[in-house]
Amino acid sequence: MWKFTVAALLLAVTTIGCRKKPDPAVTPVEEDNRQISLTFQNVAGTEPLVLDSAWYMNANGDSFKVRTYKYYISNIVLIQADGTEFKEKESYHLIDEGNNQSKSFNLQSVPDGNYVKMKFLIGVDSARNVSGAQTGALDMMHGMFWDWNTGYIMAKLEGSSPQAPNGSIVFHTGGFSGTFNVLRQVTLEFPQPAEVKVGKTPNVHIKADILEWFQNPNLIDFKETSEVMGGSKYLNALADNYADMFTVDHID
Amino acid sequence: MKKLVILSLACFLVLVTLVTSCRPDPSVDPIDGISFEVPEGWPEPVYKFEGNPLTTAGFELGKKLFFDPRLSRNNTVSCGSCHQPFAAFAQLDHDVSHGVDDKLGTRNSPGLFNLNWHTGFFWDGGVNHIEVQPINPIQNPVEMDEKLENIITKLSADQQYKTAFAAAFGDEAITTQRMLKALAQYLGMLVSSNSKYDKYTRNEPGGAMTAAELSGLSIYRSKCASCHTEPLFTDLSYRNNGLIPNSVNDSGRGVITGNPDDLYKFKVPSLRNLKYTGPYMHDGRLKSLQAVLNYYTTSIHHSPTLDPLLQTNIELSPQEQSDLLAFLNTLNDEDFVKNPRFRP
Numbered sequence: 001m002w003k004f005t006v007a008a009l010l011l012a013v014t015t016i017g018c019r020k021k022p023d024p025a026v027t028p029v030e031e032d033n034r035q036i037s038l039t040f041q042n043v044a045g046t047e048p049l050v051l052d053s054a055w056y057m058n059a060n061g062d063s064f065k066v067r068t069y070k071y072y073i074s075n076i077v078l079i080q081a082d083g084t085e086f087k088e089k090e091s092y093h094l095i096d097e098g099n100n101q102s103k104s105f106n107l108q109s110v111p112d113g114n115y116v117k118m119k120f121l122i123g124v125d126s127a128r129n130v131s132g133a134q135t136g137a138l139d140m141m142h143g144m145f146w147d148w149n150t151g152y153i154m155a156k157l158e159g160s161s162p163q164a165p166n167g168s169i170v171f172h173t174g175g176f177s178g179t180f181n182v183l184r185q186v187t188l189e190f191p192q193p194a195e196v197k198v199g200k201t202p203n204v205h206i207k208a209d210i211l212e213w214f215q216n217p218n219l220i221d222f223k224e225t226s227e228v229m230g231g232s233k234y235l236n237a238l239a240d241n242y243a244d245m246f247t248v249d250h251i252d
Numbered sequence: 253m254k255k256l257v258i259l260s261l262a263c264f265l266v267l268v269t270l271v272t273s274c275r276p277d278p279s280v281d282p283i284d285g286i287s288f289e290v291p292e293g294w295p296e297p298v299y300k301f302e303g304n305p306l307t308t309a310g311f312e313l314g315k316k317l318f319f320d321p322r323l324s325r326n327n328t329v330s331c332g333s334c335h336q337p338f339a340a341f342a343q344l345d346h347d348v349s350h351g352v353d354d355k356l357g358t359r360n361s362p363g364l365f366n367l368n369w370h371t372g373f374f375w376d377g378g379v380n381h382i383e384v385q386p387i388n389p390i391q392n393p394v395e396m397d398e399k400l401e402n403i404i405t406k407l408s409a410d411q412q413y414k415t416a417f418a419a420a421f422g423d424e425a426i427t428t429q430r431m432l433k434a435l436a437q438y439l440g441m442l443v444s445s446n447s448k449y450d451k452y453t454r455n456e457p458g459g460a461m462t463a464a465e466l467s468g469l470s471i472y473r474s475k476c477a478s479c480h481t482e483p484l485f486t487d488l489s490y491r492n493n494g495l496i497p498n499s500v501n502d503s504g505r506g507v508i509t510g511n512p513d514d515l516y517k518f519k520v521p522s523l524r525n526l527k528y529t530g531p532y533m534h535d536g537r538l539k540s541l542q543a544v545l546n547y548y549t550t551s552i553h554h555s556p557t558l559d560p561l562l563q564t565n566i567e568l569s570p571q572e573q574s575d576l577l578a579f580l581n582t583l584n585d586e587d588f589v590k591n592p593r594f595r596p
Contacts, residue, residue, distance in 0.1 A: 129380075130380050130381060131381065132303070132304075132381040132382070132383030132384055132432070132433075132436070133381075133383040133384060133428065133429040133432035133433055133436070134429060135427060135428075135429040139427070139428055139429065140384065140387055140400060140428050140432075141399075141400040141401050141404065141428045145384075145387070147379070147384070147387040147388040147390075147391050147392075148374075148378050148379070148388050148392075149378040149379075149507075149508050150378065150379045150380040150381065150384055178509060178510075178511075179509060179510040179511060180510055231507060231510055
């Protein structure tokens with residue numbers, strides 16, 4: 001009897017005393033995992049954005065083409081009509097025009113409901129800029145990290161323009177506090193509610209107009225401004241410009 | 253009686269089970285043979301290995317990475333090239349650092365010790381976390397000039413590294429995050445707190461100061477300690493100490509913050525281990541400690557951001573300078589620079 005008690009006691013202590021948190025990596029896909037898809041389409045005005053070959057014109061009349069175009073979207077929140085919010089966990093996404101897979105992803109475990117708008121941050125929130133080595137979308141290997149003045153490059157647009165003094169345009173925005181803070185909060189109203197329920201995964205199609213980088217409210221003239229990187233006085237101006245480049249095109 | 257014995261045994265076993273199966277945050281893991289100790293009387297460090305539990309395997313992997321030239325573009329320069337253990341992890345006799353293809357940097361490579369207390373890294377404090385610090389020299393074109401993805405490719409082809417990463421992190425996956433966390437374990441463990449001065453403050457054997465050293469200590473406390481504050485011998489602030497900008501015109505902290513008030517400010521360096529870390533100043537322009545004292549007593553250059561505490565040259569008689577140098581010599585930590593644990 002005593003031995004049995006001892007054994008039972010030990011078993012109880014080892015199982016209860018040290019219960020591990022479930023490992024997210026091995027969480028099975030549950031049948032009731034409702035999702036919502038987000039698809040980002042980069043455009044230039046009414047044209048689809050095509051890297052390397054197509055020419056576009058900014059509001060100042062300068063022509064340009066694009067070689068590299070990447071930006072971070074983070075802290076995605078879906079909002080229902082009654083204000084109920086769903087916040088995506090570990091919500092960090094790098095949209096890379098050169099990588100089709102990066103432009104569409106699903107939010108997981110979204111509660112049933114009719115979602116009427118969404119919010120997100122363009123860039124990586126300040127917390128993750130001060131928290132050391134990261135992984136996944138935030139891996140420092142993606143060429144979106146300033147190593148000499150810690151912080152993520154929130155958005156990167158590189159290409160060429162005959163109007164630029166040396167023929168190239170380089171726009172890297174970054175900074176999350178103080179003088180340089182390019183984080184911008186975006187709120188997008190949906191044209192119709194996105195209904196999440198069993199067997200229905202709505203797809204929210206978001207357009208991002210690259211021409212907005214160079215206009216409204218700050219007109220960018222490539223003759224004057226063709227390189228913006230860390231420490232530039234144009235960082236905030238560019239961020240103010242592209243803050244309104246997103247619209248929800250349609251939901252299907 | 254027998255029941256009592258069994259009951260005691262049961263209690264003991266329960267206790268052992270509780271202790272061993274539910275060890276808290278293993279940042280201090282005596283069973284693993286490695287632990288991070290805050291020296292007696294020191295403040296709490298900023299970095300306590302949160303999210304990066306300290307293990308012998310992690311520390312050893314960090315050390316292996318630190319001394320591996322494959323972290324550079326042409327496999328010739330390791331972190332340890334410009335941060336040599338015998339030089340308290342500075343680079344002996346180099347005013348500025350030498351990178352790949354014998355390229356020269358613009359700043360003096362600082363000694364690496366007591367980094368867990370730092371809030372900003374590099375002379376300008378541009379990097380805000382010990383874990384992301386190594387990316388800067390790795391990618392800098394005049395230092396190691398390598399891409400993180402290339403390093404991952406190189407290391408992933410090496411079975412030794414796969415085994416070492418598995419030992420440190422549980423599986424063979426080699427990622428930038430794991431590489432950086434391992435380096436942070438090694439770098440964070442570089443604590444220098446065993447100089448004669450430290451023994452003096454702890455009343456330990458070997459801590460007996462001479463009259464000249466004690467005089468120097470009191471001179472230091474009245475004329476140097478406001479910036480080079482004990483026990484780190486730096487307050488970790490950024491200050492313009494009045495050096496005339498050299499041809500590089502390095503404006504230091506100002507570039508990082510974009511604030512004109514920060515122009516020409518650099519991080520106050522520690523006065524520990526000066527015997528090993530010369531030459532001195534952010535650009536290594538002063539070759540000896542006597543030259544440093546000559547500078548502060550005769551040559552401070554006025555500019556708009558000059559530190560308020562340095563508006564006039566520091567007054568130090570020849571005798572005071574001699575005593576001060578004697579005191580500074582008590583801040584050299586022989587145990588640290590000779591510690592085999594930190595050597596490759």
